Amino acid sequence: MQHGKYRFIAGFLAAPLALYALFVIWPFVQSIFYSFTDWSGLSPEFQLVGFDNFTKMFSDSVFWKSLQHSLLFVLLLPLGTLSLALFFAFMLNVGGRRRKNAAVSGVRGSAFYKVVYFFPQVLSIAIVALLFQFAYNPNSGALNSGLQAVGLGGFQPDWLGDPDLALWCVFAVLVWCTVGFFVVLFSAGMASIPKDYYEAALLDGANRITTFFKITLPLLWDTVQSGWAYMGILALGAESFAVVQIMTVGPNGGGPDYSTTVLPLYVYQKAFRDGQAAYATTIGVALLVVTLLFVAIVMRMGRRERLEY
Amino acid sequence: MGSTSARNGNDGVGRRDLIKRSAALGLISVPAMSFLSACASGGGGADDKVDKGKKSKDNPLAVNGGAPLDFVLFDGGFGTQYAKDAIKVYEGKFPKAKVKFTPTQKIQSSLQPRFNGGNPPDLIDNSGAEQMDMGVLVGKDQLADLTPLMDAPSVDDPDKKVRDTLRPGVLEMGQFDGEKVWIMYYAYTVYGVWYSQKALDSLDAEYPETWDDMLKVCAKAKKKGIAPWTYAGKHPYYIPFSLYPMIAKVGGREVLDAIDNLEPNAWKHPAVKACFEAYYELYKKGYILKGTPGLDHIQSQTAWTEGKALFLPNGSWVENEAAKTMPDDFDLAVSAPSGLDSSDKLPFGTMWASGGEPFIVPSKAKNPDGAMEQLRIMLSEDSSKNFTKSVKSLTAFDGGTDGIELTPGLKSAVAALEKAGENIVNPRLQDWYVALQKEKIGVGGLGEMMAGRLTPAEAIKKIQGYADEAAKDDSIKHYKHQ
Structure with missing residues (x-):
């Protein structure tokens, strides 16, 4: 009987596993293989070159810059987005003034804000990047016009044109377009935390900050953790690539002077602009290692006792 | 979230198992790697060319009139009509031939798999944002030699070879190392300093030939509240369109050739330094439109057509590209870049002009003769005129502007070419070393200098470093100039 059960389960799993192997595992294996070749990506011929691509990568200053920016994103983007989202969600659900009949409630108009926060999530990332490109236009963009309107006409940064600011401009866009999703996610989580806890804490004289750190955050930890992994992967992957590629200075973005280049962008440039597909896969392997490390760390950090409620 | 803990109970084990299993799968697949040579990069593909046709006076390339032709065109600023018209001529000549015409903007993503599979089309207009790297294509023997086309008699005059009907520099641009011609550049682009004649007239000024005069005109413009210069700050590799020919004018052609050849210390030539300093002065004197480093090409062009800035380094496509925002009385004009003074090596008028819209025939094309015949038809006076008329651009065919009404910008470009005469320069960094020219020299060097973040000396040092790096890579x- 046991035997038949496993066969039954395997029957169901075979198709998805085969698809997964074909479309996920196999391309990974292929890329790793190509990282040991000199394949240009524009002709079928290539030769094995051993670790040449890797030695080249380790002495490539642009690679290190991209890695540095990607790591910065992976550390700061989840931190920035999630703290902001937690703050908003807390204010929307628990942070409001005490009202009749309810011990805890959100700020006035919270239902409306919840919808508004979700708007950026509906826009495609390409459109968001394009819109912000207009906002950052130093000549007639919304930001500098706004600064001028409030009497700061003397302070008119070049935004994306300034190597010290450009990366933070990208950062702000990524936070802007992801924070809404987490506000909604955390709101849902907070709504399911029993109100009695808050009431008990309030009776004991706890203020909002204490209730947040002692009740809300611990009970929401699972959600925050998965949000952290999700944000990290987003910071390492497609989203940061799209915003940098569309918005920033340079033929394919990444400027000025490599101040915004990120790993996925560098992979793209090497593969599809410079005709060095093999070297691009080498950088892709580095990106894979970084991603795996990140996920491993997040999972280890998150291993703590679960609370039943 | 009351139920999460129950569901999560088994999660840790499942995850660990999954990792173990995928590690095992990885181990299995390592030995499998030797079988991989035939995966994404595919096989070589059979070399099955169509049979040659009969060579005759009307058919000098011996095209097989029954063979199909596979033509992929970049559907960009020039549209597709000019190619469709040329195909009609081809089909009229070979009624049995079927031409498969595919206009696309996704050159690389649609053609890369076909190159890798050994099954490329016969004729490609390899242009646009998804242009395939020519250096790599040539280096990997993926292109056919176009010498038969160049040596074939031209359509209009059978006593003249096609190569003798082309504008200066076009043929050389198609060569990489040696005599073989790999690329046929069909459009002809004039680079220089673009401005509104009307705006210049309103300042009561003429286009300045020396840098001192340039600064005087700039001062006048600034006094009137017009920024003298702007450029595509997000794409600073537009600056070379006027800077490189200026370097050639000041120091002679050989300075640019040395730069193209990636010779050591090529950038340290005094002419380069003098020109960099001249451009840096524009920044120091506040002659560059505020915020320029954060503008892209469209934004800077719009500021310029709105009259906020006077001069703009650009190419002749700007007339078409900025048409929407350009006032009717703008009176677009182009000039060769100003030099330094009378001690310059080359006369005023020295400018950059070169081919655009690169057409290539893959070495594994099935019908290369048909592709070359199609190009020969496009290089006839009729087709060339048709192109110039419909898309406001010159072609590689020398002439073809008589009897058609030219737009102001094009007219000015033709006049500038005439004035330049022999003194046309054609810097090759842009097509030989794309990443070096655009990203490193353009964004990392010139862009930083024009934004005031590097001095000319620092910019030169940095750029020389980039060039040395590329020379060693x-x-x-x-490639080298012949």
Whole structure:
């Protein structure tokens, strides 16, 4: 009987596993293989070159810059987005003034804000990047016009044109377009935390900050953790690539002077602009290692006792 | 979230198991790697060319009139009509031939798999944002030699070879190392300093030939509240369109050739330094439109057509590209870049002009003769005129502007070409070393200098470093001026 059960389960799993192997595992294996070749990506011929691509990568200053920016994103983007989202969600659900009949409630108009926060999530990332490109236009963009309107006409940064600011401009866009999703996610989580806890804490004289750190955050930890992994992967992957590629200075973005280049962008440039597909896969392997490390760390950090409620 | 803990109970084990299993799968697949040579990069593909046709006076390339022709065109600023018209001529000549015409903007993503599979089309207009790297294509023997086309008699005059009907520099641009011609550039682009004649007239000024005069005109413009210069700050590799020919004018052609050849210390030439300093002065004197480093090409062009800025380094496509925002009385004009003074090596008028819209015939094309015949038809006076008329651009065919009404910008470009005469320069960094020219020299060097973040001396040092790096990099194929 046991035997038949496993066969039954395997029957169901075979198709998805085969698809997964074909479309996920196999391309990974292929890329790793190509990282040991000199394949240009524009002709079928290539030769094995051993670790040449890797030695080249380790002495490539642009690679290190991209890695540095990607790591910065992976550390700061989840931190920035999630703290902001937690703050908003807390204010929307628990942070409001005490009202009749309810011990805890959100700020006035919270239902409306919840919808508004979700708007950026509906826009495609390409459109968001394009819109912000207009906002950052130093000549007639919304930001500098706004600064001028409030009497700061003397302070008119070049935004994306300034190597010290450009990366933070990208950062702000990524936070802007992801924070809404987490506000909604955390709101849902907070709504399911029993109100009695808050009431008990309030009776004991706890203020909002204490209730947040002692009740809300611990009970929401699972959600925050998965949000952290999700944000990290987003910071390492497609989203940061799209915003940098569309918005920033340079033929394919990444400027000025490599101040915004990120790993996925560098992979793209090497593969599809410079005709060095093999070297691009080498950088892709580095990106894979970084991603795996990140996920491993997040999972280890998150291993703590679960609370039943 | 009351139920999460129950569901999560088994999660840790499942995850660990999954990792173990995928590690095992990885181990299994390592030995499998030797079988991989035939995966994404595919096989070589059979070399099955169509049979040759009969060579005759009307058919000098011996095209097989029954063979199909596979033509992929970049559907960009020039549209597709000019190619469709040329195909009609081809089909009229070979009624049995079927031409498969595919206009696309996704050149690389649609053609890369076909190159890798050994099954490329016969004729490609390899242009646009998804242009395939020519250096790599040539280096990997993926292109057919176009010498038969160049040596074939031209359509209009059978006593003249096609190569003798082309504008200066076009043929050389198609060569990489040696006599073979790999690329046929069909459009002809004039680079220089673009401005509104009307705006210049309103300042009561003429286009300045020396840098001192340039600064005087700039001062006048600034006094009137017009920024003298702007450029595509997000794409600073537009600056070379006027800077490089200025370097050639000041120091002679050889300075640019040395730069193209990636010779050591090529950028340290005094002419380069003098020109960099001249451009840096524009920044120091506040002659550059505020915020320019954060503008892209469209934004800077719009500021310029709105009259906020006077001069703009650009190419002749700007007339078409900025048409929407350009006032009717703008009176677009182009000039060769100003030099330094009378001690310059080359006369005023020295400018950059070169081919655009690169057409290639893959070496594994099935019908290369048909592709070359199609190009020969496009290089006839009729087709050339048709192109110039419909898309406001010159073609590689020398002439073809008589009897058609030219737009102001094009007219000015033709006049500038005439004035330049022999003194046309054609810097090759842009097509030989794309990443070096655009990203490193353009964004990392010139862009930083024009934004005031590097001094000319620092910019030169940095750019020389980039050039030396590229010269040493074995993964890049290197070329030299012949």
